[in-house]
Every structure is written in structure tokens, then in C-alpha cells.
Amino acid sequence: MTNPYGGDYPPYQPGSNPYDGAYPGTSRAPYDGLSIAALVCSLTCCAAPVGIGLGVAGILRTRQGARSGRWAAVTGLVVGIVVTVAAVAFLAFAVVMGSRTVWERDAEVGQCIDIDFLDDPIKASCAEPHAGEVIWVGRFDSALADRFDDVSRAEFCAGLPGLEATYRSAIESGDYFVRVESDSLDESEPKRGDDFFCHLERRDGKKLVGRIGDDLGTEGA
Structure with missing residues (x-):
């Protein structure tokens, strides 16, 4: 086709038209x-992996600008790794602590215990x-639950049926602090x-070193 003003029209170059493929001012890459899903998932503990x-x-x-959102993909990857590592470390910590905790159902009379940073045995x-020794293990009935509110912990434990005489004497001596651990939602109201x-x-x-009542049980380092 001849240009009436002289010369030929320049050949069409794809991309020379500013309106090809997108409106002016918008990104061509979708x-x-x-990448967005990676960022969202990385912010939640369970979906971080x-x-x-x-x-x-x-x-x-x-890569190479094929799509937009690379920043979200990189952020999602980094945050996902951090959250996953933290979750695994917390799970391992919980398993270790759980295996060391003296649970109410598993406790045994004469068992020696320490107290951790959470104040748990x-x-x-x-x-x-070690810090202490288990002297009685059981379950609240209605009478014990009522009595628990009316007396001190020392009186409560000293009056429990079947308590060994050595432990009762230790309580009455005043040399020992008596604690009660229960699986009640509110330990003050079992x-x-x-x-x-x-x-x-x-x-x-x-x-304590050794057991209460033993030669080694009344002195500690």
C-alpha cells in the first residue's frame, strides 16, 4: 500500500502499539x-508446610517476569520455613515435657519429683x-471434695485414709510444705x-536426697 504523502508505510512492529495486549499503565504479566496462596498458607501453623x-x-x-507476584512466593517460602521449624520445635518440646510430667492418674506413692519452670511436678x-515426694494418690469423692474447701492442705492430706505413718509424722513436724495436684479444671474447687x-x-x-523417712531423706544440698 502506497503512502499518498510519499514513501511506503513502515512495517508493523508487534508491541509498537501502546494499546496492544493491555491498557496503558497496567502490568502485562498476570x-x-x-504465589499469593503460598503467602497465605505460610502464615498458618498447620498449612505452613x-x-x-x-x-x-x-x-x-x-521467573523471568512470566507472572507477577514473585515477592509473595519468596515471602511465603521463607515464612513457611520459619513457622514449620518453630512448630516442630514446639511439638518436640511438648512431647518431652509431657513424658516427664507426673500426671495425677500415673503418680505413685513414694515417687520422687522435681518442679519445672511451669510449677508442674x-x-x-x-x-x-529432688524437690519432693508423692505421699498419697487417689480420687475425690463427694466427702473429700467438700472437706478440701474446709481445711488447710496439710490437714487435708494428713487426714487421708491409708496415709503412711511416716508421711503423717512428716506433715505434723512442720518441716514440710504440703501441695495437692489435681486434674480439676479449677484446682481450688475439685x-x-x-x-x-x-x-x-x-x-x-x-x-531431698533419698526418700522421706530414710537417713538421707531429711537433708538436702
């Missing part, structure tokens, strides 16, 4: 949905310095059927 996989996929899909060796145990700790804060 946004990558996987999924966010890692989606983040890798998003990085591959957005944990298993300890009687041959090593209900019938709740498991519990009593244990003693030295009032002077010293550690």
Missing part, C-alpha cells in the same frame, strides 16, 4: 495465584537431689471423680 511447596512453585512460575530420681495426689517439699527450700 498475577500468580499460587503447604506454603513452602507453593512458594517453590510460585518462584518457578514467576516432673519425674526425678530419688538418688539425686469435683467428685477428679484424680489428685499429695506431695511434700521441704519448707526450708532444701532438696
Whole structure:
């Protein structure tokens, strides 16, 4: 086709028209949905591993500008790794602590215990310095639950049926602090059927070595 003003029209160059493929001022590359999904999933504990996989996929899909959203893919990958590692570490910590905790149903009379940073009783060796000793294990009935509210912890545990004379003497001596651990939702108001145990700790804060009543049981380092 001849240009009436002289010369030929220049050949058409794809992309020379500013309106080809997109409106002016908009990105030509579509946004990558996987990259956004990676970012969203990485922010949740359970879905963080999924966010890692989606983040890798998003990085591959957005390379060389094929799609927008690379920042979301990279962020989702990094955050997903951090959250996953933290979740695994917390789970491992919970398993270890759970295995060491002295639970009300599993406690045994004469069992030696320590107290962890959460103020919970944990298993300890009687041959090593330890915080206390379990003296009675049982379950609240209606009478015990009512009595628990009316007397001190020392009186409550000293009056439990079947308590060994050695432990009763230890309570009456005043040298030991008496604690009660229960699986009640509110430990100050136990209900019938709740498991519990009593244990003693030295009032002077010293550690026990051996068992209460033994030659080694009344002095601690």
C-alpha cells in the first residue's frame, strides 16, 4: 500500500502499539495465584508446610517476569520455613515435657519429683537431689471434695485414709510444705471423680536426697 504523502508505510512492529495486549499503565504479566496462596498458607501453623511447596512453585512460575507476584512466593517460602521449624520445635518440646510430667492418674506413692519452670511436678530420681515426694494418690469423692474447701492442705492430706505413718509424722513436724495436684479444671474447687495426689517439699527450700523417712531423706544440698 502506497503512502499518498510519499514513501511506503513502515512495517508493523508487534508491541509498537501502546494499546496492544493491555491498557496503558497496567502490568502485562498476570498475577500468580499460587504465589499469593503460598503467602497465605505460610502464615498458618498447620498449612505452613503447604506454603513452602507453593512458594517453590510460585518462584518457578514467576521467573523471568512470566507472572507477577514473585515477592509473595519468596515471602511465603521463607515464612513457611520459619513457622514449620518453630512448630516442630514446639511439638518436640511438648512431647518431652509431657513424658516427664507426673500426671495425677500415673503418680505413685513414694515417687520422687522435681518442679519445672511451669510449677508442674516432673519425674526425678530419688538418688539425686529432688524437690519432693508423692505421699498419697487417689480420687475425690463427694466427702473429700467438700472437706478440701474446709481445711488447710496439710490437714487435708494428713487426714487421708491409708496415709503412711511416716508421711503423717512428716506433715505434723512442720518441716514440710504440703501441695495437692489435681486434674480439676479449677484446682481450688475439685469435683467428685477428679484424680489428685499429695506431695511434700521441704519448707526450708532444701532438696531431698533419698526418700522421706530414710537417713538421707531429711537433708538436702
